[in-house]
Amino acid sequence: MLFNSLDFAVFLPIVFILYWFVTDKSLKLQNALLVLASYVFYGWWDWRFLSLIIFSSLVDYTIGLQLKKEDKPSKRKLLLWTSILVNLGFLGFFKYYNFFVDNFVEAFSFFGSKIQPNTLDIILPVGISFYTFQTLSYTIDVYKRKLEPTEDIVSFLAFVSFFPQLVAGPIERATHLLPQFYKKRQFHYSKAVDGCRQILWGFFKKVVIADNCAEYANQIFNNSAEHSGSTLLMGALFFTFQIYGDFSGYSDIAIGTSRLFGFNLKQNFAFPYFSRDIAEFWRRWHMSLSTWFRDYLYIPLGGSRGGTWMKVRNTFIIFLVSGFWHGANWTFIVWGFLNALYFLPLLLANRNRNNLNVVAQDSYLPTLKESMQMLITFGITVLAWIFFRAENLTHAMSYLKGIFNKTLLSLPSIRPTNLIILILFFLLIEWIGRRQQYAIEVLFIKQSRFIKWMFYMMLITLIFLFTSDSQQEFIYFQF
Structure with missing residues (x-):
């Protein structure tokens, strides 16, 4: 169901x-x-x-x-x-x-x-x-x-x-x-309302962002040989937002639904695309799986207690196993290996725990340094997602080769304006709510009831307007 x-x-x-x-x-x-x-x-x-x-x-x-x-x-x-x-x-x-x-x-x-x-x-x-x-x-x-x-x-x-x-x-x-x-x-009205609010945001992520991104991502990935480098890059970006909206949207619906029955589940995503390095990304992405591997595999293997070789070995083991957990395909293993390579310089420089707090914790906007860090981390994450989405390694390599050529500087042939505006709106709300458990947890709570409900009705309207013609399963059902 x-x-x-x-x-x-x-x-x-x-x-x-x-x-x-x-x-x-x-x-x-x-x-x-x-x-x-x-x-x-x-x-x-x-x-x-x-x-x-x-x-x-x-x-x-x-x-x-x-x-x-x-x-x-x-x-x-x-x-x-x-x-x-x-x-x-x-x-x-x-x-x-x-x-x-x-x-x-x-x-x-x-x-x-x-x-x-x-x-x-x-x-x-x-x-x-x-x-x-x-x-x-x-x-x-x-x-x-x-x-x-x-x-x-x-x-x-x-x-x-x-x-x-x-x-x-x-x-x-x-x-x-x-x-x-x-x-x-005990039934608590305030907890039930909070659960419904998180369910609403989860549905917005899934139906409006993920499902609509999926249509264009599938179109581009399934016909990658026909597209320019800029269009292929757009396809990778669409998949990047598809998988985040899809999976974190499911988590929001699950956590919100649990709250309706008086249960509290742990946060599974903490705005990972605002991460300043790949170590921070993995502390914020699919947190329940990352901490599971940390506690039941990484630490029993010795964690970071040994020398440099043990740290490197354990890091590669944890990422490769994580990749293999996602599916029986070499693309997932390479995806895990690539993330281990991203992580390695931070580990060797002992900087993998530098960014533990929320980005721009006490300000509205990030510094120039933080902006560059987020942009670089987001960029390498997008490249890694190509292996995650590709049908096989040959497809992934040809997709990357197709991006990095002179057509990368051309205008994409697929650039849906409405969807791009929705993604920017989504990122804005996520940025405003990045200090919370989920983006709209306290958004407009202190405003008048009229403003608060106008915002909720806008989200509901967008969900109905942008519901895909074909029902899209959640990506992680296959895992």
Whole structure:
């Protein structure tokens, strides 16, 4: 079920009414309702894959209970590895089986041997990368004794399958989200209004910015050989705003929807395109995944505690794994490798934590230095996104070659004025609200009710006016 669908527009009010007006007297009933609603939400796509998420949940629930009873280190480690192998085994099979088979065949062909590939017609379950990492974090934290394992199976099933963030995050930690299922939730009008406000901004990002950018980005990327360098650059820029509007828009809708039910999810994006270096960008982009890799992979590998070689090695591992997490294609791995190269000079110069505060924290406009830093960081990010969007490495390289020639100085053949104005408006609102959790969190809050509602109605009008003819899925559903 898509957030931007009529199905969800009917589904959400029904669940909301049942949650607050029918099951509100019992915490267990509320949690059970959330489990049922989440399974309906997920099964709407393909009910057959419900067995996968239920099995994964039951495995980690059971292992958590066993870890509570077991003190012997060897047996505790065996339980942990059982969880890791089961979860990553499912993820590896559905997401990477054909990738490894195809590359295995190509490797043998390179040495003159021919073998018949045995690939399978595998459907990738929506959101498997997200809920796999979410449930894994539970087992790992229980193993490390950072979290007391739960005996409440309904709360645990609700934690794993919580429908607002089930298929595209944010990836929540059990230490943060699971305890919220133990406590009685109270309806707060102000929190519900704040949730609706964030949902509205998320829909604006998705429908107005991402979906309209997608039409032009697809048009240019799918016919890249026919376009000039300047038009190809426009295509890369459109995809840059498409993926940000799409993914951060989903996160805003997920976080806002969760707030309607009395839950608080962590911020997943913090205005990354205003970053002054690539390290700051990765602290602000898909924060739930970045911190997951930091805590469960980078730090266990030694983090930055060792010498220069260990720092470099761990940095490349984290970025390459991050790239591979996104999909079974060499383009994602090269995208991760490229970001590691961007990050390396900052790491070696010990400047990767220079920009921890918000840009232009105490002023309306950035300094000239900050403007140049943001422009350079944005520029190299755009180039990296080309590998992320390209069909394969050959396509990515030909796309880059097409940009950097004399036609780069020509006028783009595709330059939709209305969309460019909307992107500039979007950037302005994001800049004004860059100190908040989301851009319009406090925008016009202190103004008159008339001004505030005129702004909201303008956003709603733009959403209706610029809704794409064809319903666009969220990009990260494929991951």
